[in-house]
Amino acid sequence: MLSRLDVQGFLRRVLNPVKRLVSAWWRRQSPSRQDRFATLGPLLSVVLFLAAIVSAFWYLRNEEIEREAEAVKRDTEMAQQQIRSRLIDNEDQLIPLQRDLANRAIDNLEFTQRAMAIARNRPEITHITWLNARRERRVSVAAIGEQADSLMTLDGNDPSMPNGHANSEPERAFQSARDRRTRVYSASFADANNTTVFQLQLPLSDRNGFAGVLIAEYAVEGLLRYSVANELTSRHAVAVLDPREQVVASTVTPMPGRRITRAPIFYEVPMAPAPGLVLRGQGYRTSIGLISNTLFWMVMALSVLTVWMLLGTWKHMRRRAQVQNALAAETNFRRAMENSMLTGMRAMDLETRISYVNPAFCAMTGFAESELIGRKPPFPYWPPDRYEENLRLLQQEMQGRSPAGGSEVKVMRKDGSIFDARMYVSPLIDPKGKQNGWMTSMTNITEAKRVRDQLSASHERFTTVLEGLDAAVSVLSVQQGELLFANRSYRLWFGADPKGHAMLAGSQLTGTTSKEEPDEEVDDYGGLPAQHLTEIGGDSREVFITQLDMWFDVRARYLQWTDGRLAQMLIATDITARRHAEAQQQQQAEKAQVTSRLITMGEMASSVAHELNQPLTAISNYCNGMVSRVRGDNIAKDDLLAALEKTAKQAQRAGQIIHRIRAFVKRSEPQRQPAFAASIVEDSVELAGIELRRRNVQIHTYVAQRLPVMRVDPILIEQVLLNLLKNAAEAIDNAALPPSRRHIELRVVPKHTAELGANIEFSVTDMGPGLPVEVIERMYEAFFSTKADGLGIGLGLCRSIIESHQGRIRAENLYNGASIVGCRFAFTIPVDIPRPEPHVPSPDKDAGTGTAHNTAATP
Known part of the structure; x- marks a missing residue:
C-alpha cells in the first residue's frame, strides 16, 4: 500500500512539469489572446456543466423507459x-x-x-x-x-x-x-x-x-x-389482436367513438394455443419527460444567462480591440487605395479651394500636390483658351447642376500638352449630415475617344458596304417583330415593311398579334437562351416571292442585337436568273432522255422491222389463202372464221409492237406514279426481246413476289433497263461468245442496307468480256463511249434518272480467280418496306418466292 506522502510526491512530480509548460505557453500569448482565453474558460465550463446536466436527465429518462418496457x-x-x-x-x-x-x-x-x-x-x-x-x-x-x-x-x-x-x-x-x-x-x-x-x-x-x-x-x-x-x-393494459391487428378485447374500455391506440411502450406475444391471436401488453411512463422537467429548465436558463453574459463580455473586449486598431487600419487602407487608383480624385471646399488631390490626379496633370492644394480658380491645369468655359462648368457644379453622365473637358498638363477628360462631381457630407465641399473624379478618355471615333468610322464603312450589296440584308427583332436594319436592296424590293422579312423567312412575324386578340400573343422563343440560338449556324433555302415574281437564296441566322434583344438576320440573294437557267437545263435533260430513247429505237430499227414483218407476212398469207378459197368456193364457214381469227391475232400483235414502241419514244413530262416492278420488267423485256433475238442472246428473268409498290416514272425506269439490256447484248455479240455464255440474267429483289434503307434492286448480269478499270471510272462522263458509233449519253442519262429517284447505280466485273467472266450492272429504287430480320436469308440467295422467266433467243 502506498502512503499518503508517496501519492502527494508522485502527483507533485507529474503536475509540476505540466504547470511549467502551461505557464510558459500563457506568457507567450499576447494580451488580447490572454483576454480571449480568459473569457473562453468560463464559457467552456458552463457549456460542459450544461452538457453534464442534459446527459444526466437523458440517462435517467432512458433508464425509466427500459424499466417500464421490462x-x-x-x-x-x-x-x-x-x-x-x-x-x-x-x-x-x-x-x-x-x-x-x-x-x-x-x-x-x-x-x-x-x-x-x-x-x-x-x-x-x-x-x-x-x-x-x-x-x-x-x-x-x-x-x-x-x-x-x-x-x-x-x-x-x-x-x-x-x-x-x-x-x-x-x-x-x-x-x-x-x-x-x-x-x-x-x-x-x-x-x-x-x-x-x-x-x-x-x-x-x-x-x-x-x-x-x-x-x-x-x-x-x-x-x-x-x-x-x-x-x-391494474399495472398495465392488456389487449388481444386478431390477424388484421384489430383489437378484439382489452382490459381498458375506450371512449365511445374512439379507437384504442398503441402505447409508446408495448410488448406482443402469441396467445397460444389459439392460432392467429396476439396478446399485447402496453405501458406508459409514470414520470414527466425531460422537456417538462422544471429543474431542467431552471438549470438551462441559468446556464444560458451565464453564457450570454460571457459572450457579451467577450464581444465588448473584441470591440475595444477593434477600436484600437481602427485608426491604423483606416490609415493604411486609405493610403493603399489612393496609391492604387487610376482615377484622379480632387476635393474642394465650399469656397472652391482645392483641399485634397490623390496621386493619380497629380500623375495625370503633372503638378505636385503642393502646387494644387489651396489653389482657387483659375486652376493651373485649365488651358488658357478655355478659362470661361471651365469657369461656367465649375459654377454649374457648385450649383448642383452637373450632368449625370459627367462633363467632358480639356485638361492641360504641366508640360503644356492637352488631353481629354471626363469629370464627375458629387457633394461631400460630414458626419452631421451637412455638406462641406465637393468631390470630383477625373478619368482620361483620350484613348477611349480615339477608339470610339474609329468605331464610328468603321460603322460608316460597314454601312456603305451593306448599302452597296446586290443582296437584301435585313435584321428583325424576334420578340417585337420590329425591323431593326434594312439595306438599300431590301428597301428597293420590299420598302420599310417588316412583312418582306417574314415572306423571306417563310413564317409570320414573331411577337406581333392583332389588337382584337391581345391575349393570344405567343412568343415562340420565350425562355430559350439567346446564346444557344446565336451559336447555331445559318441555314440556306430558296424562296419564291409571288409579288415580285422573283426567286431568292435566303440565308438566316440568329444574333444578339446591340441592345441585347434576340434578332434574326436574313441575306436574300436574287437567283431568278439561275432558276431560269436550271429550268432550261432540266428541259434539255428531258429532251436528252427522249433523244436517247429515239436513238435506241433507231439502233433497233432493223430488228423492229423484222419483228413487224412476221405478223404482217402472216396477215398477208392468211388473206391471200382466204381469197383463193373463197373464189374457188372451197372454204367452210368454220374454216373462214378460224382464218379470220388468226389474222386478227397477228394484227393485234403488230399493233402491240407499234404501241409499245410509240409509248417508249413518246415525249412526256416525268410523272411519278405507283408502279409494280413486275410490270416494268415485263414491258422492258418485251421491247428488248427484239434486239436479243436478233443477236441470239437468251435472257433469264427473276422477280421476287410480294414486292412493295414503287413510286416512279415507269417509262424512265424502262429506259434504264432497256439501255442496260441492250448494252449487255451488244457486249456478248461483239465478243463472239459461244452459246453457253450468250445469256443475260435480270433479277429484281428487295434489299435493306444501313446507308440506303429499304429498296428494290434491279441487276443485269451478262457473261461478256467485262469492262476495263479505266472505262468503269469514266463510263458516266458525258459523251464518253467505247463504241465506234456511240454518243456517250446513255449511261449518264441512266445515272441521272436513277439519282432523280433517290437511288444508286453501280457496275462491277465478275471474276473467276483472276479472269473476268462477266459484268453486273445494278441500280436501286428506295421503297417503304420493313427491315428484314437477321435470321432471314439474303434475297441474293433466292430468299422468298420469286417468279423466274427464261426467254430464248430464236432467229
Whole structure:
C-alpha cells in the first residue's frame, strides 16, 4: 500500500512539469489572446456543466423507459401463461366428457348435466356442443348452463356451426379434427352476436371411426377477463389482436367513438394455443419527460444567462480591440487605395479651394500636390483658351447642376500638352449630415475617344458596304417583330415593311398579334437562351416571292442585337436568273432522255422491222389463202372464221409492237406514279426481246413476289433497263461468245442496307468480256463511249434518272480467280418496306418466292 506522502510526491512530480509548460505557453500569448482565453474558460465550463446536466436527465429518462418496457414484457408473458393455463385446465375438464362420448357411456341427458356443470364454472365458454360425424347437433349447452335449442343448427345459419364451406373457421377446425384425430383450436371469428370467439374441437372416435366432435366455444373478451389476474391488469393494459391487428378485447374500455391506440411502450406475444391471436401488453411512463422537467429548465436558463453574459463580455473586449486598431487600419487602407487608383480624385471646399488631390490626379496633370492644394480658380491645369468655359462648368457644379453622365473637358498638363477628360462631381457630407465641399473624379478618355471615333468610322464603312450589296440584308427583332436594319436592296424590293422579312423567312412575324386578340400573343422563343440560338449556324433555302415574281437564296441566322434583344438576320440573294437557267437545263435533260430513247429505237430499227414483218407476212398469207378459197368456193364457214381469227391475232400483235414502241419514244413530262416492278420488267423485256433475238442472246428473268409498290416514272425506269439490256447484248455479240455464255440474267429483289434503307434492286448480269478499270471510272462522263458509233449519253442519262429517284447505280466485273467472266450492272429504287430480320436469308440467295422467266433467243 502506498502512503499518503508517496501519492502527494508522485502527483507533485507529474503536475509540476505540466504547470511549467502551461505557464510558459500563457506568457507567450499576447494580451488580447490572454483576454480571449480568459473569457473562453468560463464559457467552456458552463457549456460542459450544461452538457453534464442534459446527459444526466437523458440517462435517467432512458433508464425509466427500459424499466417500464421490462415490466410490460414480464406482465405480458405472465398473462400469456395464465391464459394458457386456463385453456389447459378447461381441456382437462372436457377430456373425460370426450372419452365418455366416444365410448357411448353417457346419453344426451347425462351429457347435458355434465356440460352445464362445466359451463357454470367457466364463464369464458359461450357454449358446449356435441356434433355427430354428419355435423348434426346432438346436444348444445349455453354459457348460462341451460340447453339452447337455437344454437348450432344447420338451418339457422349459425356462424359457429361447421357448414361444409371452406371459408368457415369452424369448418376448417372440424375437418382438421376429423383428419388428424386430435384436439384443434380454430382461428378467431365473429359469432351470431358479433362477438369474437374461437373454438376448441375434440374429435370423437368409436369402432366405426370418426363419430363427431365435442365443441367448446370461447369468447376472447371473457377469456381475457377471467384468466388474467386483476393485479396484473391494474399495472398495465392488456389487449388481444386478431390477424388484421384489430383489437378484439382489452382490459381498458375506450371512449365511445374512439379507437384504442398503441402505447409508446408495448410488448406482443402469441396467445397460444389459439392460432392467429396476439396478446399485447402496453405501458406508459409514470414520470414527466425531460422537456417538462422544471429543474431542467431552471438549470438551462441559468446556464444560458451565464453564457450570454460571457459572450457579451467577450464581444465588448473584441470591440475595444477593434477600436484600437481602427485608426491604423483606416490609415493604411486609405493610403493603399489612393496609391492604387487610376482615377484622379480632387476635393474642394465650399469656397472652391482645392483641399485634397490623390496621386493619380497629380500623375495625370503633372503638378505636385503642393502646387494644387489651396489653389482657387483659375486652376493651373485649365488651358488658357478655355478659362470661361471651365469657369461656367465649375459654377454649374457648385450649383448642383452637373450632368449625370459627367462633363467632358480639356485638361492641360504641366508640360503644356492637352488631353481629354471626363469629370464627375458629387457633394461631400460630414458626419452631421451637412455638406462641406465637393468631390470630383477625373478619368482620361483620350484613348477611349480615339477608339470610339474609329468605331464610328468603321460603322460608316460597314454601312456603305451593306448599302452597296446586290443582296437584301435585313435584321428583325424576334420578340417585337420590329425591323431593326434594312439595306438599300431590301428597301428597293420590299420598302420599310417588316412583312418582306417574314415572306423571306417563310413564317409570320414573331411577337406581333392583332389588337382584337391581345391575349393570344405567343412568343415562340420565350425562355430559350439567346446564346444557344446565336451559336447555331445559318441555314440556306430558296424562296419564291409571288409579288415580285422573283426567286431568292435566303440565308438566316440568329444574333444578339446591340441592345441585347434576340434578332434574326436574313441575306436574300436574287437567283431568278439561275432558276431560269436550271429550268432550261432540266428541259434539255428531258429532251436528252427522249433523244436517247429515239436513238435506241433507231439502233433497233432493223430488228423492229423484222419483228413487224412476221405478223404482217402472216396477215398477208392468211388473206391471200382466204381469197383463193373463197373464189374457188372451197372454204367452210368454220374454216373462214378460224382464218379470220388468226389474222386478227397477228394484227393485234403488230399493233402491240407499234404501241409499245410509240409509248417508249413518246415525249412526256416525268410523272411519278405507283408502279409494280413486275410490270416494268415485263414491258422492258418485251421491247428488248427484239434486239436479243436478233443477236441470239437468251435472257433469264427473276422477280421476287410480294414486292412493295414503287413510286416512279415507269417509262424512265424502262429506259434504264432497256439501255442496260441492250448494252449487255451488244457486249456478248461483239465478243463472239459461244452459246453457253450468250445469256443475260435480270433479277429484281428487295434489299435493306444501313446507308440506303429499304429498296428494290434491279441487276443485269451478262457473261461478256467485262469492262476495263479505266472505262468503269469514266463510263458516266458525258459523251464518253467505247463504241465506234456511240454518243456517250446513255449511261449518264441512266445515272441521272436513277439519282432523280433517290437511288444508286453501280457496275462491277465478275471474276473467276483472276479472269473476268462477266459484268453486273445494278441500280436501286428506295421503297417503304420493313427491315428484314437477321435470321432471314439474303434475297441474293433466292430468299422468298420469286417468279423466274427464261426467254430464248430464236432467229
